[in-house]
Every structure is written in structure tokens, then in C-alpha cells.
Amino acid sequence: MxxxxxxxxxxxxxxxxxxxxxxxxxxxxxxxxxxxxxxxxxxxxxxxxxxxxxxxxxxxxxxxxxxxxxxxxxxxxxxxxxxxxxxxxxxxxxxxxxxxxxxxxxxxxxxxxxxxxxxxxxxxxxEAEISEEAATAETSSRNTKETEKAESEIAAAVETVKDETDEVDTEAAARETVAQTEEEVTLLVDHKASPERVNEPNHEIAKPAPTRNSKIKFLTSYMCNWEEEVQGETKSFAFTYTENDQNVCLEMIDASNEKHSIRLSLDGFRDLYGWLEQRLEEGKNLR
The missing domain is CATH 3.40.50.2300 (Response regulator)
Structure with missing residues (x-):
């Protein structure tokens, strides 16, 4: 990622x-x-x-x-x-x-x-917390819509019952019919608007969030960097060596930000250094 x-x-x-x-x-x-x-x-x-x-x-x-x-x-x-x-x-x-x-x-x-x-x-x-919050918000919105729909169905059903009861000769019979219908619709609302009442097994396994300050292994690194003018152009140099890496690296960045690098084995670098010292010593003796 x-x-x-x-x-x-x-x-x-x-x-x-x-x-x-x-x-x-x-x-x-x-x-x-x-x-x-x-x-x-x-x-x-x-x-x-x-x-x-x-x-x-x-x-x-x-x-x-x-x-x-x-x-x-x-x-x-x-x-x-x-x-x-x-x-x-x-x-x-x-x-x-x-x-x-x-x-x-x-x-x-x-x-x-x-x-x-x-x-x-x-x-x-x-990212997991954000996704969980989004899922919760979506579920809440869906439940709200279902509740509103159920409430609308209640109102329509009650109005229908009231209209039908106007045609019934006995007022008691009408009240009984309305009460029965309201009870049935209320059960419908409870079922649709309250899905949390259903006891379903929860298969989600909670994973602990990563903690800061974990055990971290320290490594040793040696580095030298400098700038100098080469043929009138300022160039940046970096010489590096890192623990467990038996290589050394010399990098140069010129004025146009172009990078050049040379890698040598540690033994090869020692041989080069020894050869250079020997040549310099021979040059001194010739003077």
C-alpha cells in the first residue's frame, strides 16, 4: 500500500x-x-x-x-x-x-x-476504525428508514381500521377491532425497528490495536557527508556504512541533483585504502 x-x-x-x-x-x-x-x-x-x-x-x-x-x-x-x-x-x-x-x-x-x-x-x-464507524452509521441510517416506514404503515393501518369501524353498528366491536389491529402493527414495528433484539451469535474476534513503544532492535550506522567544489561545481558527498552490511557506499549529487553512487565491499575498501597509502608514501620518498 x-x-x-x-x-x-x-x-x-x-x-x-x-x-x-x-x-x-x-x-x-x-x-x-x-x-x-x-x-x-x-x-x-x-x-x-x-x-x-x-x-x-x-x-x-x-x-x-x-x-x-x-x-x-x-x-x-x-x-x-x-x-x-x-x-x-x-x-x-x-x-x-x-x-x-x-x-x-x-x-x-x-x-x-x-x-x-x-x-x-x-x-x-x-482505517479499520473509520470503516467500523462508517458501517455503524450506515446501519443506523437503515434502521431509521425502516422505523419510519413501519410508523407510516401503522398510521395507514389505523386509518383503515377507523374507516372500517364507521360502518360497524356496534361501537364496542369497532374498538375491539382497532385495538387488535394496533397490537398487530405494534408487533410489526418492534420486529422491524429493533433487529438488535434477535439473539444472533457474534463471530467477530476483537483484535488488539498495535501499541506504541514496541521492542525495537537498535542498529549502528556510520555516516559522513560534505560538500566541495569540483571543477567549479558544488557537489554533495555521503560516505556510509551500516551494521550487518559488509559494504560501504559513496554517493555524490551534482548541481543538477543527479545522483551517482559507488558500492564497495568492506574488504575491498580496506585494500583500496592500503594501496592509496602505499602510493602516497612512495610519492613522498621520490621528492
Whole structure:
């Protein structure tokens, strides 16, 4: 399923990475914010289904923004994003009401798994409540229409009886006929307007709604990003390594926002680093 997102991060590079990953899985980025204060304002205006919240930002940090958004909407679904192994800060955000977290750098598959695991259960729960409310409203409306129809039938039947009793010689016989007819019609109304009186077995099984602050395993991620001029053009770089992933990734975004990436195994990166050190040392010796 696809959802609408509000991406909150003070770095444009990271917002773009997050947006690219989300779009690969059909999600919609409804808005972006550069700090917690702007995130609260845009949440009120956009009403996204999920918020991706950075923790360290100017003006208002992620934890304060989470608390403010939950004041606006107690059912808001917020995922925390962290670029470092700040376990205490992440836990504080989860205690404040975030439903889960993911580590930077963003990867499409990893991000989608986090959305399915932590955000989607809360979204499905909210959708189920809305469907249940709609079904209840529809049932109530149907019962109201049936009641009105039954009441109309009562009025018509009573009028018919009264007309017929005008032709009866005995007033007592007429009253008896009217009373009998009203009793029969009343039974008809009770049967049509009160279906809840029928004792039918209830086969619905109540499922507990997902709870926040589930047991979440922390992962360690290392990341370095910087900007520099290359042949007169400003380019953004990011070098990343994530726990349990024996690969490193170097990404570059040029001035036209085109992304280039190179992935190396950790062992290959070590060999490259050793070779470079050796060449530099040989160059020094030649001087």
C-alpha cells in the first residue's frame, strides 16, 4: 500500500534521499520541513499519514516536534530518523510517542521494511476504525428508514381500521377491532425497528490495536557527508556504512541533483585504502 509522508530534516540532501526512497515504493511526499517548528505547522496543513522525523534540528528538535504533533493528533504515526547511534535520544523519542525508527543513510528496501513493520499496523488500525464507524452509521441510517416506514404503515393501518369501524353498528366491536389491529402493527414495528433484539451469535474476534513503544532492535550506522567544489561545481558527498552490511557506499549529487553512487565491499575498501597509502608514501620518498 502507498501512503502520504511529511519528511522533516534540516539537510536538503537527506530530504532528497528520503523522498527518492519513498517514491520508489509508490509513496507520496506531501511536504517537507527543515525544523520541528515548521513540521508542526505543515502537519496541521497537510495531515500526512506518516511523518519521518529527524532528531537534531535548529529552532525545535525532533522530540519536541513529536510531542507537539501528538497534541494536535494523538493518532499521528511518526518514524524517527537518526544518523548516529544516539540510543538514549532515540528511546526518548519512542517514549514521546514515535512508533519506530530507521537509521540513516536511507535505503529503499530497508525503509520500506521499517514502514511495513512499525508504521503500517497503526495505519491499518486507524482505517479499520473509520470503516467500523462508517458501517455503524450506515446501519443506523437503515434502521431509521425502516422505523419510519413501519410508523407510516401503522398510521395507514389505523386509518383503515377507523374507516372500517364507521360502518360497524356496534361501537364496542369497532374498538375491539382497532385495538387488535394496533397490537398487530405494534408487533410489526418492534420486529422491524429493533433487529438488535434477535439473539444472533457474534463471530467477530476483537483484535488488539498495535501499541506504541514496541521492542525495537537498535542498529549502528556510520555516516559522513560534505560538500566541495569540483571543477567549479558544488557537489554533495555521503560516505556510509551500516551494521550487518559488509559494504560501504559513496554517493555524490551534482548541481543538477543527479545522483551517482559507488558500492564497495568492506574488504575491498580496506585494500583500496592500503594501496592509496602505499602510493602516497612512495610519492613522498621520490621528492
Amino acid at each position: 502507498s501512503y502520504t509522508f511529511l519528511v522533516v530534516d534540516d539537510t536538503s540532501f537527506m530530504r532528497k534521499m528520503a523522498a527518492d526512497c519513498l517514491k520508489q515504493y509508490g509513496h507520496t511526499v506531501a511536504g517537507e520541513a527543515v525544523n520541528g517548528k515548521e513540521a508542526v505547522h505543515k502537519y496541521k496543513a497537510i495531515q500526512p499519514q506518516v511523518v519521518m522525523m529527524d532528531l537534531t534540528m535548529p529552532e525545535m528538535n525532533g522530540i519536541e516536534a513529536i510531542k507537539e504533533i501528538l497534541k494536535v493528533d494523538a493518532e499521528a504515526v511518526i518514524l524517527v530518523c537518526s544518523a548516529s547511534n544516539q540510543k538514549d535520544m532515540i528511546q526518548e523519542a519512542l517514549d514521546a510517542g514515535a512508533v519506530g525508527y530507521l537509521m540513516k543513510p536511507f535505503k529503499p528496501d530497508y525503509m520500506n521494511e521499517i514502514i511495513k513493520k512499525y508504521a503500517e499496523p497503526h495505519l491499518k488500525s486507524a
